[in-house]
Amino acid sequence: MAKIGNGYMGGFSGSLGPAVGYQWNGKWCLRSKPAMVRNPRTVKQMEHRALFRQQVRLAAQMRWAVTTALTDVARESGMTSYNLFVSLNQQAFSQVEGELAVDWSLLQLSVGPVAPVSLEGAALSAGDRLEVDFERNPMHLSSSAFDQVWLYIFSPSLGQGFLTTPVYRRERRIGVVLPTGFADGELHLYAFVGDRQGRFSPTAYLHFAPEEPDTAAAPQGSDNHDITADITAASDALPAVGEPDTAPVSADAAPTPREPDDPAQLSLW
Numbered sequence: 001m002a003k004i005g006n007g008y009m010g011g012f013s014g015s016l017g018p019a020v021g022y023q024w025n026g027k028w029c030l031r032s033k034p035a036m037v038r039n040p041r042t043v044k045q046m047e048h049r050a051l052f053r054q055q056v057r058l059a060a061q062m063r064w065a066v067t068t069a070l071t072d073v074a075r076e077s078g079m080t081s082y083n084l085f086v087s088l089n090q091q092a093f094s095q096v097e098g099e100l101a102v103d104w105s106l107l108q109l110s111v112g113p114v115a116p117v118s119l120e121g122a123a124l125s126a127g128d129r130l131e132v133d134f135e136r137n138p139m140h141l142s143s144s145a146f147d148q149v150w151l152y153i154f155s156p157s158l159g160q161g162f163l164t165t166p167v168y169r170r171e172r173r174i175g176v177v178l179p180t181g182f183a184d185g186e187l188h189l190y191a192f193v194g195d196r197q198g199r200f201s202p203t204a205y206l207h208f209a210p211e212e213p214d215t216a217a218a219p220q221g222s223d224n225h226d227i228t229a230d231i232t233a234a235s236d237a238l239p240a241v242g243e244p245d246t247a248p249v250s251a252d253a254a255p256t257p258r259e260p261d262d263p264a265q266l267s268l269w
Contacts, residue, residue, distance in 0.1 A: 025075065052086070054100035055093055059085045062109065064163045065152040069110030069192050069200045085109075102156075105205050109152060110192035112200035115141035117149055117169065117191050119206035128183050131175045134191055134204070144195065145170035152190040155182050169193060183210055 013021050020033050059066055059082040066085045074084040092106035118138040123131050132151060137143050147169040153176070154161035164176050174191075186209040193201040 024078070050098065051093070051095050051100060055086045055089075056082055058100065058102065061159050062152070062154060062161055065109045065150075065161065065190065065192075068150065068163060069112075069194070072198060073111055073200075104156075104188045104207065107188075107190070107205070108203045109190050110200040110203050112202070114147065114193050114195050114199050114201035115139060115143035116201040117193055117204050119189055119191055119204045122189060122206060122208045124178075124183060124208075124210050128178045129175065130178055130183075130187075130208075131173060132189060132191075132206070133173050136169045136172055143169065143193075147193045147195050149174065149191055149193050151176070152192075153178070153182065154188045154190070155185060156188065157185040158182070166194065185209075 013023060015033060018033050020031050022029055022031070062085075063082075067081050070081040070084050070088075074081045077084065079087070088108045088111065089106065092103045092108075094101045094103075115137050116139065118135040120133040120135050122133070125131065130153070134149065136145070136149075145168065148166035149169055149171075150166045151164045151174045152161055153164070158181055162179065164174055167174050186207065189206040189208055191204040191206075
C-alpha cells in the first residue's frame with residue numbers, strides 16, 4: 001500500500017499500480033515496478049555477491065577516511081560513500097579462493113581536482129612515533145600552501161585505521177603517536193588534500209613495515225620556504241557521516257582504537 005507525503009499533490013512511498021515511489025536525498029522519486037524478481041543464485045552470482053560483501057566490509061573498516069573524502073562526491077552522483085568506494089576501487093580488488101585480495105597501492109580513498117601530495121618516506125622512533133614526509137606538490141599544479149593534508153593509517157592485521165588531524169601543505173611532514181599494536185606490523189599510509197571549498201585530491205600511498213628498515217626512508221628536513229599568501233585555513237571540522245573507527249588525532253596524541261562496527265548494521269543504501 002502506498003503512503004502519500006506532503007498532501008495529495010505530494011510524492012508517495014510504496015507501490016501504486018505499476019509504479020514504486022520512494023524518497024532519496026529529500027526528493028520524491030518514481031520508478032517502475034519490476035515485472036519479476038529474479039534470483040538465479042548461480043555459482044558465479046553467489047561468488048560476486050560474496051566479493052561485494054567483503055568489499056563493503058573493508059569500506060566499513062576504513063569508513064573514517066571514506067566518509068571524509070568521498071561523501072560529497074558520492075551524494076552528487078546519487079550514491080553512498082561506500083558504494084563509491086567499491087566502484088572506484090574495482091581494479092584493486094580480486095578474489096583468491098573465495099577471499100578478498102587487495103592491492104593496497106591502488107586503493108583510492110579520495111577523488112577530486114585538488115593538487116595531490118606525494119608520500120616521500122616514513123620513520124618510526126621511540127617505539128611508537130611515526131613521522132611521514134610528503135612532497136607538497138609533485139605535479140606542480142596550481143595549489144595553496146594552506147591546503148590541508150590528511151593522513152590515514154590502516155593496519156590490515158588489526159582491521160583498523162585512523163585519520164590524523166590535517167596539517168598545512170607547506171609543512172611537508174606529519175607526525176603521530178601510533179595506537180597500541182599499530183607499530184607491530186605493516187601499515188598502509190594514505191594521504192589526500194582538501195581545500196577551502198571542501199574539494200579533495202587523488203590519494204597518495206606509501207607502504208610502511210617497521211620490521212623492514214629498507215622500506216622506511218628517513219624523513220628529510222622541513223621546508224622553510226617563505227609563504228606570503230594570506231589565505232584562511234580550512235575548517236578542521238569533519239563531516240558528520242557515519243561512526244569513525246577512531247577519532248582524528250593530533251601529532252602527539254595517541255588515539256584509542258576501537259573494533260570496527262559490524263558492516264551488517266550499517267545503512268549503506
